[in-house]
Amino acid sequence: MRHSIFSLFRQATRGHRGWAPTWRDAAPKVAYEAIIVGGGGHGLATAYYLAKVHGMRNVAVLEKSGIGLGNAGRNTTIIRSNYLLPGNIPFYEFSLKLWEGLEQELNYNTMVSQRGVLNLCHSDAQRDAFVRRGNAMRLHGVDAELLDAAAVRRMLPMLDFDNARFPIRGGLLQRRGGTARHDAVVWGYARAASALGVDVVQHCEVTGFLRAGDRVVGVETTRGPIRARRVGLAVAGSTSSLTRLAGLRVPIETHVLQAFVSEALKPLIPGVVTFGAGHFYISQSDKGSLVFGGDLDGYNSHAQRGNLPTVEDVCESGVALMPMLGRVRLLRSWGGLMDMTMDGSPIIDHTPLPGLYLNAGWCYGGFKATPASGWCFARLIAEDEPHEAARAYRLDRFATGHLIDEKGQGAQPNLH
């Protein structure tokens, strides 16, 4: 069923009883051309682009619980491409361009809202670094705008500009950045992939790999063995657990990152704002809640929940930036599992085992990458060739020394 103003009107006059299920909840077949493990945004996007761009329709997405219940449902929904390094900018800009056309592409309202992403700077050195980053972005055709303190004050008068320790000197603004609705992204890709013949199989956990010598020829699951010529892993948060089943060790640690949402307020923050003196980022959802997050808890965790010292730390950063936050009540907090690579950049590559492909290591930046990650991973699986924009995301870059150290740190920086 195609969504449009007419279908909405038709359903409205019939009590909304005629809507079809958004996607087919498929049972697994015995064999596929390709299997994507992981029914989050990245896995579903990969399956969609395999079917759409590469004409590969005999594809299954295997998800151990329900789709979108892992990190796709645990992020802070920010989209942006304000990166510095040549390996990163083209990829994230490609992703942002796909976001810009995503709703038309999927015929689904993913609520992409380009409300702007503003990184604040608090010292001359930080402003110099932002000038450099902004220039790098503009050289790659990405929009970037340097704001002085007065311009930031006009946009966000509630910030603590004259803080004695971290005064706000200005900021780097990407107007095309913003937010999207995370669940709708998952549902939209599932619906579009399903319509092209992809099987979205839920409650089907991969417990092992079928091998023919070195080659991976399928997976063992809780719903029986499934064979496939190509198997792609898009399971950020569980990458080390799954690759261990294939006998691989990866340069990844799994950490927990917490995020928070407040009670609903009247419109306050127009876009996304990040604090440059701590790790804190905040935006306001369409319902009015403030959505914010900060740093990792800082130790390996597969628990999907964090501890109180980090809650305190994030809220301290928030209040340092926006003192009025001290009066706001928190509604919920949650934790997601971050695939932290040792340089802070992702991996989209072959594995040493033929037939097994890896999409992993998204650290805390996976959501904004969803469309391009799916596009590039589909290209790798279908053509056995990396996409130009993701060519730097090699698994062996740690052995060869070609790290992409955007932030200059990985899972835990040993800065003590």
Place this chain on the structure above:
Amino acid sequence: MRIPCPFCGERDSSEFTYLGEEIRRPAPDQPEAAAEFFQFVYLRKDPAGPHEELWYHERGCCSWLCVRRDTRTHEILAARLARQREPASS
């Protein structure tokens, strides 16, 4: 999370600094040293379950601890002083 420091007793985890998986540094004078250092620096076991890791009691006795902790529940299973470990075999 509270970590039972053998010297100070059970203390809040915010007094400690985390280093990560307990791995011994390989000897630099072996023929395979480059490959072993790659593994030492970059590759991790990262289990979903009991994990052997190093914590530093920075705001306490300044000892390094070997802690066994379940990464699924954050339960601390054991803690001992790192200096009481067996010496590295290689």
